[in-house]
Amino acid sequence: xxxxxxxxxxxxxxxxxxxxxxxxxxxxxxxxxxxxxxxxxxxxxxxxxxxxxxxxxxxxxxxxxxxxxxxxxxxxxxxxxxxxxxxxxxxxxxxxxxxxxxxxxxxxxxxxxxxxxxxxxxxxxxxxxxxxxxxxxxxxxxxxxxxxxxxxxxxxxxxxxxxxxxxxxxxxxxxxxxxxxxxxxxxxxxxxxxxxxxxxxxxxxxxxxxxxxxxxxxxxxxxxxxxxxxxxxxxxxxxxxxxxxxxxxxxxxxxxx
Numbered sequence: 001x002x003x004x005x006x007x008x009x010x011x012x013x014x015x016x017x018x019x020x021x022x023x024x025x026x027x028x029x030x031x032x033x034x035x036x037x038x039x040x041x042x043x044x045x046x047x048x049x050x051x052x053x054x055x056x057x058x059x060x061x062x063x064x065x066x067x068x069x070x071x072x073x074x075x076x077x078x079x080x081x082x083x084x085x086x087x088x089x090x091x092x093x094x095x096x097x098x099x100x101x102x103x104x105x106x107x108x109x110x111x112x113x114x115x116x117x118x119x120x121x122x123x124x125x126x127x128x129x130x131x132x133x134x135x136x137x138x139x140x141x142x143x144x145x146x147x148x149x150x151x152x153x154x155x156x157x158x159x160x161x162x163x164x165x166x167x168x169x170x171x172x173x174x175x176x177x178x179x180x181x182x183x184x185x186x187x188x189x190x191x192x193x194x195x196x197x198x199x200x201x202x203x204x205x206x207x208x209x210x211x212x213x214x215x216x217x218x219x220x221x222x223x224x225x226x227x228x229x230x231x232x233x234x235x236x237x238x239x240x241x242x243x244x245x246x247x248x249x250x251x252x253x254x255x256x257x
Contacts, residue, residue, distance in 0.1 A: 052144070056136035059145075062106055063122050064132035066099050081105060095223060099123050117149045124148055162229040163222045169232065170196070170225070179211060187214050198224050 069077060081101050085092055090109040092101060100119040107115050121139065130138045142148045179199065198220045200213040215221070 052140075053136065055145075056139050058106065059118060059122065059139070060132055060135040062099070062102050062118075063125060063130075063135050066102050066122065066126075067132065097123065099126070117145055121145050121148050159222070159226055163225040166225040166229040166232070167196075170228070181211075184211070184214065192216060196221050196225075 065077075084090075084105050085101075088105075088109070090104065092104065097119065099122040100115065103115045103118045103122065107118065109115070125135055125138060128138075139145060139148065142151075195216075198215040199211045200215060201209040201211045203209055
């Protein structure tokens with residue numbers, strides 16, 4: 001664009017703004033409010049909706065990219081993400097949720113609040129088993145990404161709280177096995193008496209578990225407790241679902257009698 005065209009465009013914008021300002025001042029307050037309302041409706045149905053639908057389409061593709069894959073495909077995806085992060089100079093923790101890794105790769109690693117919101121939306125959709133093709137429709141039905149974030153925030157449990165909750169129930173769990181060997185005895189330390197640790201094992205074909213490492217670091221132990229917390233929550237949800245189904249079946253039988 002030539003400098004004269006730029007100057008003309010700026011002048012036209014100034015004139016347009018001046019006319020709009022004069023119209024606002026000369027119109028009655030009720031007419032001004034009504035005109036602004038019409039502008040808002042046009043904006044919501046036009047640029048705002050178009051922008052949101054474009055965003056939802058990108059999120060749908062991010063959601064599909066994070067879908068369940070075979071082991072080999074999952075490895076290839078992780079390698080691709082790691083390479084992409086290295087090329088962009090992004091840093092990420094190994095235990096970062098997959099959808100967060102995908103969203104940060106796509107939307108950049110600058111605005112953490114935005115990427116956190118989008119990641120939360122995708123994880124919420126996954127929890128409700130929303131299909132990728134239905135994601136945009138689902139987000140709109142929920143009132144948009146911010147509404148989903150606010151609703152999820154009410155049920156948010158911090159990692160520290162998950163660890164504490166799992167630790168409280170850990171001592172009540174039945175002992176599955178007592179493991180002892182000469183090699184493990186060499187790793188035993190009286191300073192850690194009564195404290196939790198992680199035994200890293202491989203399940204063998206005969207059903208036995210081959211313990212290959214003993215981990216005491218807080219990060220490893222806390223990660224194990226967070227996984228235990230999530231597993232316990234899933235079991236509780238499944239039990240509640242089964243109980244509800246049983247109650248509904250019982251009610252249907254009584255109604256038919």
